[in-house]
Amino acid sequence: MRDILDRLERFTNLISKWLNWVAGIGLVGMLALIVADVIGIKLFKNPIPGAIETVAFLGVVITAFAIAYTHVVRGHIQVEFFVMRLPERIKAIIASFVFLLGIILFAVLAWRSYEYGMVLQRTGEVSMTQGIPFYPFVHAVAFSCIPVCLVLLVELIKSVLKAVKR
Amino acid sequence: GEEEPTEVIELTYSNFFPPSHLHSVLVDQFCQEIEERTDGWVKITHYPGGSLTPAAGVYDGVVEGISDIGMSVLAYNMGRFPTTELVDLPHGYPSGWVASKVANDYYEKFKPDEFNDVHVLYFHAHGPGCILTVDKPVRTLEDMQGLVLRSTGVGAKIAEALGATGYAASQGEAYELMSKGVIDGSVTPPEVLKGWNQAEIVKYLTTCYDVGYTADMFVVMNKAKWESLPDKYKKVFNEVCEEWIEKHAKVWSYYDKIALDYFMTFPGREVISLSQNEMARWVAAAASVKNTYMSEKGAMGLDVEDMEEYLNDRVDYWSDRAPTAEECVEWVEAEVLPDAPQ
């Protein structure tokens, strides 16, 4: 059981890490685009068409694809001082509850973002100046919730095991 | 036989205009009127300034039931309303009053499928768009080159056809973008000078009525909520909406007039009118926008020629019947301003 769990954890962490690097490429791309646009405007009076819209869309990639890994490295802010003082078993029960809530949140977000993306795809809504479709980025948010759920699931199983351990 | 409702029907109204804007004052008056004419059985809570759903999310918010009623700009959801987009193209709209009347006629005549997911209450539309710039006056087509201008929908396409770069942002963000130098100005009706305080930072206004587009604005209601209303309240809504079209139309013409007067009370401001020759160059440069639109939508199977002809007819029809700008100002001062925040 522990063995499978460890392997599962290594797997989910690896996926999160890879997605985080996709976000990293998005970050570097965003920087390059902004700098190229500034140079275009200031030196050649010629901004890059759609630079602003693309930067905003890259913002989605940067955050969404980093959520899972940020959780792996405990990057999301939480209030610890209350739970810290409790006995181990209570702590594990509370943690199980919190991970379960997290899974519910991100599962719902994945589902609803997918539906939202389908609405945008069906109605043909596009960005205001360059006509870039929104829906791939909304689907990206939906997709990025899956590894978050997996990471949380592994942690949920681990804390449940800790809670029932005699 | 209608049954009396057993409990008060509470509705929410999401509106992108800021609370002090006269169109928001009209929304407040709308909510009051509905409440009075339904003897208090329909109560509407008004969320102005995009405080419930952001400007670009108002329409979809109504479809999903996040708010029950919503008012925003069709162009904020580009591509979603292909048929109605035609209204926004330059058709020689002389005033916001005419544009508003035409927008409603157009919907009644063609009833586009794109609104099937809501119940349409009514439309209104602003007067001919112009070019506002912070510190780079636009006197010729060449001056447009390299400018970054806030614009949406058809306004953005015209801006690009004239040589500028469009920057999509809602009206609420424009002041900040201009004050921070992100954009050089805006393609917009003059109303924003007063209604959104932009006269403080805009120094030049270039009128270009011959390429003056409009922006159609919707007031729509969640379909299920509408269906659930008793018939007698539906009737109240229909009556009140009919009256409010006229009111919004007058407010637009009021703004067209007084915003320019207000603008000129600031020191060092200039209104630039293009010469006839120059205007002809602009019209030629912008013609591609209409042509592209007509061929694209024609290819989609829309009967664009008919629609175009109908729009031109209605513009002429309403232009002959339009109240003067002074009449609109007088009416707004008597009926709307007293309810506006002082």
Next chain:
Amino acid sequence: MSSVTVGIIGIVILIVIFLLGMPVGFSMALVGLAGFCYLVSPQAGLSMLARDIFATLSSYSLTVIPMFIFMGAIAYASGMSRRLYDAGYVIFGQRRGGLAIATIAACAGFAAMCGSTNATAAAMGRVALPEMKRYKYDDSLATGCVAAAGSLGIMIPPSTIFIVYGILTEQSIGKLFIAGVLPGLLLATLFIAVVFFLCLRNPKLAPVGAPTTWKDKIAGFTGMIEMLALFILVIGGLFKGLFSPTQAGGVGAAGALIIGLVRRQLTWQGFLFAIKDTLRITCMVMVIVAGATVFGHFIAIAKIPLVLSDWVAGLPLPSMAIMGIIIFMYLIGGCFMDALALITLTVPIIYPLIMSLNYDPIWFGVIIVLITEMGVITPPVGVNVYVIKGIAEDVPLETIFKGIIPFLIAMIIAAIILIAVPQIATILPSFTKY
């Protein structure tokens, strides 16, 4: 059950799951979702969640956050911020709390131009916090400084809050901007006084460096030239309207990258570290901002701001007492809601009351901004604090909140001074036409 009751229950549940250790952004999104589903409909609530989160993540104005953090992270990875603080220590280090005071001044300057309180806290925190730690400055002092000074940005123009307030109340935004200058300076002075008094009382908070000569100081100054030049380019560009905040951040990050490469101090490993660090902090901030948006819409639909403002407007009390209640209300409101949403919902109701009590509209705008500044550093929804926490990972949240208390007191003193001497806010705008 009335919607206000549901709203209050929502707030209580939020605090409970905060305390259970659920990440702050997740908690706000979840409670906001549940509350909206309950009050409106499950369909509406579920749709709102997806739309609010996408709208936040795809907001152009928020892309300023990754760019400035990236700039700070590259400066850190290539040793630039280290040299900056080494120089700062040689120059100001012998004075009590010298580095902290210099950090406040730098934050104030940066925040003034950037206008986003959380971008300031993130960018300046990324540079300042590790360095102040290196010089053994107390954790709560260092974090409190950056969190508080970051909030100065919305008082010193340009400021988004003033723009929104101006549009809501039809006041001149230009006058509001000018009105913010003196109160901004007053606040900065009070913050510096706080550091000075804290260090006077407990010198261990900020160890004083060995005495240095003028020669040392000049030699030290050369170490900070490049970083200073970069700051001048970025802040000067913002001030002159050359760049948008996002563009300025991009130019700053690219500049730091070039300096690091030219000086051969930025390694490939360092660059990768900077990327990872930027992603982690950005993600953490954006998740909190997105959660706060969802939660804010729940509070709005629960009509808490409307009901509270209506209640205050109907109170038969003397004007001073009403002003006190209004300030208190905004202070509490700021704890649970994003400042802009709170202002949009309440100002139209409160404003006519303020006018009937004969308060100056410009002065009230300044007061609103001051209270909003407090809101971004008070728990449980104090975005600046969480941003700082994300950078200073090893510092417990309660240490940061503890560090903020003296600065919060300074803000309350500033509010009292502004009430007693309203001219601080109104004198400059009275000289300007618009």
